[in-house]
Amino acid sequence: MTIRWYPGHMSKALEKMSEAIRKIDVVIEVLDARLPFSSSNHQLRDIRRNKPCIKLLNKHDLADPAVTKAWIRDFEKEEGVYALPISAKQHSETKQLIKLCQRLAPNRGRPGWPLRAMVFGIPNVGKSTLINTLAGRNMAKVGDKPAITTCNQQIDLRNGIILSDTPGVLWPDMADQDVAYRLATSGAIGASALDYTCVGLFAAEFMMRRYPQILGDRYKLDCMPETPTALLEAIGRRLGCLVSGGGIDVHRAAEAFLRELRAGKIGRVSLETPEDVVGITADEIKPDEEELPHTCDGE
Ligand SMILES: Nc1nc2c(ncn2[C@@H]2O[C@H](COP(=O)(O)OP(=O)(O)OP(=O)(O)O)[C@@H](O)[C@H]2O)c(=O)[nH]1
Numbered sequence: 001m002t003i004r005w006y007p008g009h010m011s012k013a014l015e016k017m018s019e020a021i022r023k024i025d026v027v028i029e030v031l032d033a034r035l036p037f038s039s040s041n042h043q044l045r046d047i048r049r050n051k052p053c054i055k056l057l058n059k060h061d062l063a064d065p066a067v068t069k070a071w072i073r074d075f076e077k078e079e080g081v082y083a084l085p086i087s088a089k090q091h092s093e094t095k096q097l098i099k100l101c102q103r104l105a106p107n108r109g110r111p112g113w114p115l116r117a118m119v120f121g122i123p124n125v126g127k128s129t130l131i132n133t134l135a136g137r138n139m140a141k142v143g144d145k146p147a148i149t150t151c152n153q154q155i156d157l158r159n160g161i162i163l164s165d166t167p168g169v170l171w172p173d174m175a176d177q178d179v180a181y182r183l184a185t186s187g188a189i190g191a192s193a194l195d196y197t198c199v200g201l202f203a204a205e206f207m208m209r210r211y212p213q214i215l216g217d218r219y220k221l222d223c224m225p226e227t228p229t230a231l232l233e234a235i236g237r238r239l240g241c242l243v244s245g246g247g248i249d250v251h252r253a254a255e256a257f258l259r260e261l262r263a264g265k266i267g268r269v270s271l272e273t274p275e276d277v278v279g280i281t282a283d284e285i286k287p288d289e290e291e292l293p294h295t296c297d298g299e
């Protein structure tokens with residue numbers, strides 16, 4: 001199955017963001033720590049106008065800590081880029097972000113010279129959660145559908161920092177199918193574009209290869225099944241995903257397995273390492289807007 005999920009109006013939105021970045025001192029790109037490459041939109045690099053960029057590896061509570069460290073080392077090779085693991089729900093962790101913003105724009109943050117920051121990221125990475133935690137109140141709906149609105153309102157964080165209150169919603173680069181499947185596994189893609197069984201099989205194969213130990217522990221597997229389908233069947237049996245007559249409902253098993261994986265119930269899992277994406281260049285995965293159908297409900 002080829003996953004296609006692509007909203008319209010992308011060029012217009014990017015143009016708007018590029019314009020908004022002119023007035024911004026620090027660009028904050030929120031990534032999903034479990035898949036920091038696949039949850040990035042590589043066009044942000046083209047529009048960020050050499051502004052300092054913080055790559056926030058959000059949801060690090062769900063990611064494999066050793067892999068997150070490798071990602072931080074990898075990101076910080078790029079000039080002007082700083083990487084920070086964070087859990088946007090934790091106020092104490094978001095304080096580190098404030099400190100880093102202040103370090104990157106030392107001449108700002110004084111009365112009459114506020115530090116202006118803006119949050120960017122693909123859907124579901126935690127932009128609204130971050131904004132709410134930083135603001136100390138519910139400004140943005142969490143778990144809401146992505147929407148592109150104008151960036152004309154601002155939140156004064158009362159610490160010298162002004163945040164553009166509308167997050168810049170970027171769209172994932174989906175031309176590479178591994179990227180698409182990792183995004184689907186993480187839950188970043190609208191359910192309407194998904195075949196749970198296909199994504200579940202992809203995730204099952206990945207977990208068998210990378211994290212057999214925690215997989216075996218979670219589902220009390222005496223030995224690892226030989227194929228991803230057999231694994232989904234074993235999980236379905238364990239979770240009671242049955243059809244009448246006693247067979248396994250593999251579709252339901254895949255859905256339940258993905259739900260558990262996304263919620264961190266199996267353990268802390270990273271879906272990609274820097275080595276996994278060597279050779280996938282930003283240009284290769286940049287989608288051709290003309291060719292891709294617009295199948296997203298964010299249209
Ligand atoms: N475990 C965990 N979950 C998080 C974290 N941050 C956000 N989430 C969850 O991720 C989901 C998406 O969060 P949002 O803040 O709505 O994401 P968003 O980037 O604003 O998404 P869109 O508005 O669709 O673009 C929600 O279910 C959040 O509770 C985190 O640090 N850890």
Ligand SMILES: [Mg+2]
Pocket residue numbers: 127128129140141142143144167
């Ligand atoms: Mg949001």
